[in-house]
Amino acid sequence: MAQAAAVQRPLPDRNEFESIRLVTIGSRFSESIDATIAWCRRYGLLAQTMVCPVCNLLCQEGVYNRVIDGRVFRCPNRDCRKVSSIRKGSFFEAAHIPLWKVIAITYMWSTNCGRPRGPSQEFLMRELDIGSEHTIVDWNQFCRDVAVEYFVNHPQQIGGPGSIVEIDESAFAKRKYNRGRMVPEKWVFGAYEAARKRGVMVMVDRRDAVTLMPVINQWIAPGSIIWSDMWAAYNQIPNQGFQHGTVNHTHHFVDPNTGVTTNHAEAMWSRAKAKFKSMMGPTNRDMIGGYLAEFMWNQRFGDSPFFHFWTQIANDLYVVN
Structure with missing residues (x-):
């Protein structure tokens, strides 16, 4: 036989x-x-x-x-x-x-x-x-x-020596104007490298330094230049070996002296939330993590998505004889 x-x-x-x-x-x-x-x-x-x-x-x-x-x-x-x-x-x-x-x-x-x-x-x-x-x-x-x-x-980092990465955090699934039923607030940390048009979005339990610093180290390559707002948790960034620039959103969207901005990261939020608004109802907010991965995947492979989709299946996920 x-x-x-x-x-x-x-x-x-x-x-x-x-x-x-x-x-x-x-x-x-x-x-x-x-x-x-x-x-x-x-x-x-x-x-x-x-x-x-x-x-x-x-x-x-x-x-x-x-x-x-x-x-x-x-x-x-x-x-x-x-x-x-x-x-x-x-x-x-x-x-x-x-x-x-x-x-x-x-x-x-x-x-x-x-x-x-x-x-x-x-x-x-x-x-x-x-x-x-x-x-x-x-x-x-x-x-x-x-x-x-x-x-x-493939948890690939963004940024790198001399590359600028903008970071920000945003609330998903919150009540508007304190109206409507109570919905648990979901916070998402985001990072965006404008030069390569690559972004990262990760759900986090809190916005404190203890929570955010490990996420930053996981997803942003050493030697990157990180731009952020003046959220207190980000004060620890220089201690992690990154260069750090800040913009005070109370006064400017772009710092007039240094050029530091988080506009690209915030634009990523706008695109993501426009997508999520059409997809998420009140019963599937626990699927935010999957929607974030979908959005990031499109950022990475939107040039030829159908090809990349099946390549990943054939090469990594469902390897057949």
């Missing part, structure tokens, strides 16, 4: 992914499941082979009309004959919808996650013939989880 053999894993091709448009996804992928499976395998998104988890033998692929893809892997051992989905181990494994619909949802999420308002759930349900809004909500969350996992696995 055949033993498991190593298969060279293909990588996503940037030009191919950038050529895809929503208007062509349906015609390109929905008409042939075989072509869609072949496309996914070409770019490392579905396994080309499967090893039986019981016998450790190389499975055989065959037609099986009772499953959504019409194909399965089956163990050749007559005493086993275990059947495995061709989606096993892939990003598609939890999906109960056709592959092409997952591709369409991920395309819409990745290309719209940086905009204040993307396509409505009703639009996606209608265009993709999906009967439940929960399916759209769940898959948008799966996409958001990719962004969260990226920053967990």
Whole structure:
């Protein structure tokens, strides 16, 4: 019986992914499941082979009309004959919808996650013939989880020797004008490097030095020049080995003598809150961390989001044979 053999894993091709448009996804992928499976395998998104988890033998692929893809892997051992989905181990494994619909949802999420308002759930349900809004909500969350996992696995610092990083903190989920129901205040620390247009946003429990200094050291590279307002907690920044400039917002948005400002960091808040306002209702404020990761992910990969989305899945999160 055949033993498991190593298969060279293909990588996503940037030009191919950038050529895809929503208007062509349906015609390109929905008409042939075989072509869609072949496309996914070409770019490392579905396994080309499967090893039986019981016998450790190389499975055989065959037609099986009772499953959504019409194909399965089956163990050749007559005493086993275990059947495995061709989606096993892939990003598609939890999906109960056709592959092409997952591709369409991920395309819409990745290309719209940086905009204040993307396509409505009703639009996606209608265009993709999906009967439940929960399916759209769940898959948008799966996409958001990719962004969260990226920053967990790749906590890259911003700034560096001689680079200016503006920092600020802002309250999310607070009552306006002390009206409305009581909502626990959520504070977010933000840092923005204007030169590379890269930002960091991290939820914090408090705004004191004990809380903020470890976050600053984690996300801002040594040798950076940090600009901030005159919040007392930031007085400890020079003790951490950073150069530190301040602006007194009581008098100026930009210090007339030093040029120190936090305008870029505050502009990041404006963009983020415009996005969150369209997404967050009163029941999902505990998802702020995921929304922050989504916003940061778009800042980092908005030049070619669909390509980067699937590259991260193929290379890091769902590595298949």
